[in-house]
Amino acid sequence: MYFGAFQVAISSLRPTLSGLAKLYENNLFLSTLYEFLNVPKSVPDPLHPMAVPRPWRSGLRVENLSFHYPGTDRPILHDIVMTIRPGEIVALVGRNGSGKTTLTKLLCRLYDPDTGQITIDGTDLRNFKIEDLRGEISVVYQDFGRYHMTARENIMLGRPDIAPDDPSIVQAAQWAGIHDYLIRLPKGYDTVMSRTFADGEELSIGQWQKLALARAFVRDSQLILLDEPTSSFDATAEFEFFEKFREMARGRSALIISHRFSTVRLADRIYVLDAGHLIEQGNHEELLALDGVYADLYRQQASYYQDESQSVNNNNIPALSTAFSK
Ligand SMILES: Nc1ncnc2c1ncn2[C@@H]1O[C@H](COP(=O)(O)OP(=O)(O)OP(=O)(O)O)[C@@H](O)[C@H]1O
Ligand SMILES: [Mg+2]
Numbered sequence: 001m002y003f004g005a006f007q008v009a010i011s012s013l014r015p016t017l018s019g020l021a022k023l024y025e026n027n028l029f030l031s032t033l034y035e036f037l038n039v040p041k042s043v044p045d046p047l048h049p050m051a052v053p054r055p056w057r058s059g060l061r062v063e064n065l066s067f068h069y070p071g072t073d074r075p076i077l078h079d080i081v082m083t084i085r086p087g088e089i090v091a092l093v094g095r096n097g098s099g100k101t102t103l104t105k106l107l108c109r110l111y112d113p114d115t116g117q118i119t120i121d122g123t124d125l126r127n128f129k130i131e132d133l134r135g136e137i138s139v140v141y142q143d144f145g146r147y148h149m150t151a152r153e154n155i156m157l158g159r160p161d162i163a164p165d166d167p168s169i170v171q172a173a174q175w176a177g178i179h180d181y182l183i184r185l186p187k188g189y190d191t192v193m194s195r196t197f198a199d200g201e202e203l204s205i206g207q208w209q210k211l212a213l214a215r216a217f218v219r220d221s222q223l224i225l226l227d228e229p230t231s232s233f234d235a236t237a238e239f240e241f242f243e244k245f246r247e248m249a250r251g252r253s254a255l256i257i258s259h260r261f262s263t264v265r266l267a268d269r270i271y272v273l274d275a276g277h278l279i280e281q282g283n284h285e286e287l288l289a290l291d292g293v294y295a296d297l298y299r300q301q302a303s304y305y306q307d308e309s310q311s312v313n314n315n316n317i318p319a320l321s322t323a324f325s326k
Contacts, residue, residue, distance in 0.1 A: 041130075042070070043112050049129040052136050053121045056222055059085040059253060060107070065116035067106060076102050077276045080116070084223070089246065089254045091264045093294065094273035100257045101142060103273070104225045107255070108137055139225040144212035146203075148194035151182050151211065158215035172218035175248045177237055178210035206232040213241075217248065224254040230263060242266055261298050270294065 062082040068075045077099045084090050092100050105111055107118060109125050117124045125133055138158070147154050155169050162168060169189070173179040185191040185201055192200040193211070203211065209232050216224065230238045242263060245254075258264050265284040272280040272287070272294045280292050287294040 043109055043126075043130065045130055046127050049132070050123060050127045052128050052132045053123075054136075054222070055251070056086045056253070057121050059083065059088070059121070060223065061119045061122075062103075062107075063116050063119065065106065065113045065118065067102065067111065067113050069102075070111070075276060077106075077113075080278050082271055082278065084253045084255055086222070086253055087249075087251050088268045089249060089256065089266070091267035091270045092255060092257045092273060093259070093261075093264055093270060093297070097275075098273040099276045100273055101227055104139065104141075104227055104255065104257070107223070107225060108139060109133055135219075136222045137225060138216035138219040138221040138223070140209075140212050140216045140227060140229055142227045142231075144209065146193070146208050146212075148192065148196060148200075150187075150190045150192050151178075151185075152189040154193055154211050155214045155218050158218040159220070162218070168218050169214075172214040175217045175244060176210045176213035177241055178207060178214055181207065204232075206234065206237065209233065210237075222252055224249060224252055226254065227257045228259065229256065230258070230260070238263070261301050265298075 060083070062080050065077060065080040066075060067077040080103065082090075082103075092103065094100055106113055109118075109130055112126065117126075119125070120128070145157075147157065149157075151173075152164055152169060155172055156162060156164065158172075159168075170179060173182060173189075182189050182191070187199060193203055193208075194200045195202045209229070213226075213229060216226070230241055233241065238260070239262075246266075256263065256267065264270055267283070269281060269283060270287055271278055272292075274293055280287055280290060280294050282290065288298065
């Protein structure tokens, strides 16, 4: 009888004990989440926030801005002055490490400048609630996120409040040039973007980049920040993207960072950064006439293509094909 009672007690205790073990295990995972949620903000919200203007009237201005990253003493940006008016497409060019991405981080207020300020319609960004300010900005960074979720969810992350069948999702995918690919997948927009899952699909880097752009375009924002948005696009996709871009961005301001001058020359105004200093500004023709760093970088890239076309004219292609047939 005692043995029987012991057996019954053990078997009824077993689920409780395994439940406790599971609770402990899950708590370990949750502690990482709570640690993340407790990370202090690097920039403070204002005590008396002002509403972000809608629509912007005079636009965004960067005024005598200087900046160095916290924990380092190397200045990254020096005395930057820049204007992005509503509806304007502005390009930012410069060599690697010149501070282009850093400037976009300051525009989103991931950091505050050391000196100077950034204003929207004359009001310092520090006067807006951070959430409201970022709600007005769509950004695609160089190291954009790749989420192992469905294509629809990947796009919706840009605007989680919309319904899964909201037409703006398809519209954003069309702008980004990924719609035609997605509808041809067996599960269409509901295909998981990873081969880790059954029926999942693996995207190429250029396709991931298009999905990241769709995530940015689905947002109803007034400023679009694109950090090398088409670096992995093929030539046709890039041409189609920028052909549609002005129509898509209509009324919104855009700041595009690119090393490709085919993209840059389409901008209304181009700023040239060199080692954290703004050294030239103007449109493509003005900067070529100035014959400075921009003209130099442009000619370097153009000469590459010219050399290629010359070699075509020199009938090198038949020689190459004979080499392959041999
Ligand atoms: N989080 C960081 N902490 C400290 N220094 C940083 C950080 N991020 C960038 N830097 C430094 O700031 C400088 C400018 O970097 P940034 O990423 O703005 O350059 P970039 O112009 O965007 O270059 P690229 O064309 O390669 O993208 C670099 O010298 C880099 O070392
Ligand atoms: Mg960069």
